[in-house]
Amino acid sequence: MKKIKILLVDDHAIVRKGLISLLEDEENIEVVGDVSGGKEGLAFLETQEVDLVMLDLNMPEMSGMETAKHIKKKHSKTKILVFSMHSDADYILNSIENGVDGYLLKDSDREEILNAIDIVYHGEKYFPPAVSAILVQALQTKTKKPSGGQTSQTSVLDMLSKKETQILKMIADGKSSQEIAEELDLSIRTVSNHRANMLKKTNLSNTAELVRITSREGL
Structure with a gap:
């Protein structure tokens, strides 16, 4: 069985130790490294193969946003799963714009963390309902801006x-x-399951509303 090789990048040692403890018994996962900052993370990626980086956002010297940008530029096949305490829409939007593949809040339970890792590793995006709701609300607000205004x-x-x-x-x-x-x-x-999943991800009540929002984005 091929294991998912994970690098943890977080300036809080207690967070890294907690994740290692959570992941170490999973047969399909191997934590190949844990570092306290973005520069260390980038240096590690130059020396060892990594499938997925679990990345904090607020770190000294180099932020998670900047780190994500560098990872996607130099290691485009490496997946990035943000693991952050921030549920602010700006953090979520900026993370996506910098190429992350998923966004988890640090109060996520074990099942959700493992599910997110599996989904992101296999090439899909992962945003839990709580994060999706924040994101959709922010995007709906942006679509109401007057014409000529900058949008994300x-x-x-x-x-x-x-x-x-x-x-x-x-x-x-x-x-x-x-x-x-x-x-x-x-x-x-x-097909019905896909429709239900789309609504769950976007926290919308029906596909008509989803089509209406995405049609403005060039669906």
Whole structure:
């Protein structure tokens, strides 16, 4: 079994020790390093293969945002999962703009942490409902700005997987779940699950509202 190689980057030793304790018994995960800052993290990535970096945002010398930017520039295949105490929309939006693949709050439980690692490692984005709600609210506020105002390059679409985006586009084109299932060679139940997951991720009540928001972003 190929193990997910993880690097922990956090200036609080107690946080790193807690994560190591949580992850060390997982058969499919190996913590290959833990460092206290962004510069140390970048140096580590030059010497050892890492699949996923769990990254704090507020750190001395080099912030998590700056660290994420450098990682994506030099190690584009390495996934980044933010592990932060900050639930402020600006932190979340800036993190996404700097290329992170997921965002977890430090009060997340073990099951959610493991789920996020697995999802991000396999190429999907991960934003738990609490973070998605903050993000959607911020994006909805931005869409109400007068024309000519600067808006963030981040979109609700960033929270969706490629398959979910594909299905959403077909919904926007007026296709039914049955038609989508037949065209994509999926079961209707699978399509329904994708629709439910999209609403859960974005904290919206129906797909019509999701289509309305994302159509403004060039869906």
